[in-house]
Amino acid sequence: MSLDLLGRPAGAEPWTQPADYWAARTAAISDLSGPIATIDLDALRYNALDLVIRSSGVPIRVASKSIRVREVLAATLALAGYRGILAFTLPEALWLAETHDDVVLGYPSVDRAAIAALAADEVAAARITLMVDDLAQLDLIDAVVPAGRRPALRVAIDVDASWRAPILGHIGVRRSPVHDVADVQRLARAIVRREGFSLVGLMMYEAQIAGQPDAAGSGDTVVRWMQRRSGRELGERRGEIVAALRGIAPLAFVNGGGTGSLESTASDLAVTETTAGSGLLAGHLFDGYRAFTPAPAAAFALEVVRKPAPDIVTVLGGGWIASGPALASRQPLPVWPEGLQTLGREGAGEVQTPLRGEAARGLTVGDRVWFRHAKSGELSERVDRFHLVAGGARVGEVPTYRGEGKSFL
Known part of the structure; x- marks a missing residue:
């Protein structure tokens, strides 16, 4: 239905x-x-509208991984305040792109069959943005279908949003090897020089803020301290990265955040869209936040x-x-x-x-x-x-x- x-x-x-x-x-x-x-x-509607309010007018890209029901995705995207899908595999993105025109892949893909299918479908290639953080991922794509035999593929750079704390070390999830402004500039310049790829976006997911409950409980004071410090560092670094990237390629989007960080992510002027998904169906891991x-x-x-x-x-x-x-x-x-x-x-x-x-x-x-x-x-x-x-x-x-x-x- x-x-x-x-x-x-x-x-x-x-x-x-x-x-x-x-x-x-x-x-x-x-x-x-x-x-x-x-x-x-009624609960789904409440959650969907609450996320829009929390994102303060910054469009929300829906994380399909947190839903996996096409009708719920479509109904959410019909609401004002939502725009586009963040998919989790390339086969899924190809399937969703049959009916949606803006699908960003949240993770790099080495699925050779799916890459070949994307390269053979001009409509899908125009609707799907691949995520990369290493030139080796582009090498694999070219090995499957050389640049001259396919349309240019849209790509975005996934930048590590974790906090490299002076004493505590790495705080956050292990994602991209690209962290600093210089790292991003080197990768971006290599992408724009390369035939068969078009650099269109940037993603920085601050898991240590979005995915870490901060309500009262064991360790919540430390968590809040970490999130404040990490948020300040990330805001400065993300702004510098976006400014540097815009001097290399025109960016269609700068994506950040998740259900647990919509307020702070939306307040970052460098961000053009947030991401949320878990807050719609509301698994119980998201009961432990002060903001919502x-x-x-x-x-x-x-x-x-x-x-x-x-x-x-x-x-x-x-x-x-x-x-x-x-x-x-x-x-x-x-x-x-x-x-x-x-x-x-x-x-x-x-x-x-x-x-x-x-x-x-x-x-x-x-x-x-x-x-x-x-x-x-x-x-x-x-x-x-x-x-x-x-x-x-x-x-x-x-x-x-x-x-x-x-x-x-």
Whole structure:
């Protein structure tokens, strides 16, 4: 079905009343069996509009990795304030470019078959921007299809946005080897001199700010200090890099940030667009930020199949662990009934997940427990569809990438 996020206002934010909110979702799927994944359209609309407000008029590029549902991507892009997609693999970008005209690849690709397909399709070549941070990536592309036998390919430079702290060292994720102004200038000049490529953009993703919760809790004071210092350093360096690059090639975009950093990234005058995706479906990893409180738009329900003890129920499945370090924070979070917790020695299991808590005493075989996934888009790899609810009623369904027979990574 075609989603419309323009119609109704978000209303009274029903998710702030958990008992009614989750009871309504349970009733909406009462005639369905098995693991059921849902999206509440009112919560999705609330999150989408909140992201626009937080980005302060700077256009938001939607990170497809955090959604992996084409109808949700299209509905979000229909809202004012959103422009373009940040894809995560080249095969995915080719697929999305069939219906979208601005797809930036967030990561370098060495998929030879996909590169050949891109080189053979002038429309896709005009719609897709590749991400590079090393001339070796251009060498590989030329080895697949030489420059004279394909249209010029659009490329953007991915610059390391991490903070190289004087004492602490590298703070952030390990992405690009390109960090300083001189690094960027050398790579940019080499690209513009090279036949078959057109330098059109720059990306700098500050994971140490966007992906690091800063709300009250263990270590939050240190996190905030790090983010302030890193933000100041990044603002200066990004401005210098963009000024230097504009003297080498006309840039169509300067991309930065993520769901967790929209305010600070949008305030950087060197940035022309931000990126967000996780804040739409709102995995529970994004509950720990001071600047925003996302609505739990996506959630899944698992059925109780046994009761090994009066205060323990076991649901079938549940081991849908998010990527990243193997921490408890990467496990699905049981959210309703309230008070249920996984067992320390078992966690969320592939075939079963025991849950302990007083609420278990009121559950019986066949009842449902609601979970939220840690990272938004990765839930879509586990199910073939999301059932849509609005106003407490089921109103339709949409396929995930998996439901459309696609599995990109």
